[in-house]
Amino acid sequence: MYRTDGGGALLETYAVAGAVNRDWEDLAAAPDGRVFIGDFGNNANRRQDLCIYILEQDGSLDSIRFNYPDQSAFPPPEGQWQFDMEGFFYHQDSLHLFSKDKSADSYLTKHYSLPARPGQYTANLRGQLQLPKRIVTGAAISPDGETVVLLAYRFKMLLGFFPLTPADIFVFRGYTGTDFLDGSMQRVRGARCLMPTQYEAIDFTGPRTVYIASERTPLFHQKAKRRKLPLVETDAQP
Numbered sequence: 001m002y003r004t005d006g007g008g009a010l011l012e013t014y015a016v017a018g019a020v021n022r023d024w025e026d027l028a029a030a031p032d033g034r035v036f037i038g039d040f041g042n043n044a045n046r047r048q049d050l051c052i053y054i055l056e057q058d059g060s061l062d063s064i065r066f067n068y069p070d071q072s073a074f075p076p077p078e079g080q081w082q083f084d085m086e087g088f089f090y091h092q093d094s095l096h097l098f099s100k101d102k103s104a105d106s107y108l109t110k111h112y113s114l115p116a117r118p119g120q121y122t123a124n125l126r127g128q129l130q131l132p133k134r135i136v137t138g139a140a141i142s143p144d145g146e147t148v149v150l151l152a153y154r155f156k157m158l159l160g161f162f163p164l165t166p167a168d169i170f171v172f173r174g175y176t177g178t179d180f181l182d183g184s185m186q187r188v189r190g191a192r193c194l195m196p197t198q199y200e201a202i203d204f205t206g207p208r209t210v211y212i213a214s215e216r217t218p219l220f221h222q223k224a225k226r227r228k229l230p231l232v233e234t235d236a237q238p
Contacts, residue, residue, distance in 0.1 A: 001027075001037075008224065018061045019053050026138065026201070028090040030116065033057040036095060040085040045075035050085075052095065054118060062118040064095075069122050070110075079103050082110060086200060087139030087150065090116055091178065097123065098139045098150055109136045109150065111181050127181040131170065138202040140210065141180075147229065148172040148180040151190060151202040151212055167191045167199035167212065171229055191225055 003012040016037065023041025030036070037053040052064040071083050084100040099110040108130055112123040131152055138151035153167040167190035175183030190212050191199055197220060201213040208229040216222040 001035075016053065016055060016061065017059075022047075022049065022051075025086045026088055028088055028095060030090045034116075036088075036090060036116070038085065038088050038097075040088075040097070042084045045071075045081040045083045048074055052088075052114070054116075064114060064116075064118060064121065066114055066121045066123050068112065069125055079105055082106065082108050086137045087202075089139050089141045089148075091141050091145060093117075094178070096126075096139070096141075096178065096180070098136050100136050102135060106130065107132055107134060109152075109181070113178070127179060129181045134168065137198065137200040138212070140203045142204050142207055144207060146173060147207075148175070148183070149202055149204075149210055149229070151199060153190075153199055165193050165196050165198055167193070167197075169202065169210065169212065169227060169229070186230060188227060188229060190227060191223075195220060197223070 001014045001016060002010060004010055022039055024037055024039050025041045026038040028036040035055040037055065039051040039053060050066050054062045068083055075081060081103050082099060082101045084102065085097055086100045088095055088097040093116050095114045095116050097112045101108045108128055110128045111126040113126050114121055114123050133154050134152040136150050136152045141148050150170045151167060152170060153165045155165055169188040169190045171186040171188055172180050172183040197214045199212050199214045202210055204210050210227050210229065211224050212227060213224040214222055
């Protein structure tokens, strides 16, 4: 793990003793200082060792082991690869996970929840939403719990061979309880990329302000962009 300042300068490198990085995808934090590390990347949809590490303030480590209630084949048949995961957040003593679906016929985002405490669980499937041609790679909730954002990119080809990965932010408000995907949805432009760039992280820095960040690749440095969320609904279509 790495700690940086507000400008991205590296301040500290921290080794998580006892943890194995099979495919770490996202971080979440609780108000009491616990940090949750999502080792649930599942590109091949065949993993049966899904894990979320719990790093306590004193440096001790525990874990949540889990499976999906709607997956019985590892991997599922082609066209049903809906069990990759890249985004989650902590809210009210639970962890909320949002899936990444690379199946071209569905692009289905599923919302699962888990208790934010050590144990072995079957995740609770809370809801699902189709975001045509968009792959969810990050999730966050506002400090007041009133707004949820999903970061998603669309992998498309220019002139049939040049890949572009425009990213958008989907904003959910007006939901009941923690049924986040049942709220009203707005789409906000995240980033437009002249070169293939995967934006895979999002978090709030204020009630209406988020940062989105991209991965580093051998050809391109990582980037972070600040985005302001709208006050009112402007575009409810994906």
